[in-house]
Amino acid sequence: MKSEVRQPRQSRSIEKKNKIILAGYELFSEVGYYGTNTAEIAKRAGVSTGIVYGYFQDKRDILICVLEIYIDKVLEPIYKILDKLLGPIAFDTLIPKMVDEVLKIHKKNTKIHEALHSLASTDEAVNAKFIQLEDRITQEIINKFCALGVQIENAQEKIHLAMNILQAFSHEYIFDKHEYIDYIVLRDMVSQTIINLFK
Secondary structure, eight states: OOOOOOOOOSHHHHHHHHHHHHHHHHHHHHHOSTTOOHHHHHHHHTSOHHHHHHHOSSHHHHHHHHHHHHHHHHHHHHHHHHHHOOSSOOHHHHHHHHHHHHHHHHHHTHHHHHHHHHHHTTOHHHHHHHHHHHHHHHHHHHHHHHHTTOOOTTHHHHHHHHHHHHHHHHHIIIIIOOTTOOHHHHHHHHHHHHHHHHO
16 A cells, blocks of 8 residues: 655755656656656656655656646746747747747657657646646737737637647657658748738
């Protein structure tokens, strides 16, 4: 029978738990979720397997915490672009920059992105985190538009559609790689399609 999972209160215990989460993130990024086991996470974190089970029920429990790190890593470069935005927004230059940034995020986090997305269709908690991520990005963009006095009809729907187009393009570019596709041409088409949404 598994011991009860505890919430650390002391700084040393919190540090151990964070090391386990970070080790999980690193290993999921390197070899994927299914290529990692709890013993390897414990070894990478420099703790015993028993300590891991003191803080987490199982590997999936670690994954849910890892998702928070992943979400922060995904949001950080997008927030940086939004923070620098000044009105009026030049969508012709902003959108290609966003396309490149989203592609860079996907490239940098390929293994973990693939692992997390493969679980999203079967794991309610993982799917909920991805929906939360989309909601946060949408809201941040809406807030920025409002702060700059930019009014766009059906802004939420357009942002959501733009994110789906970006996601599909990134997955095509990184995971699918069709030989007959000219990805420079496709990138420009994706950028222009999204620009047209906001004009």
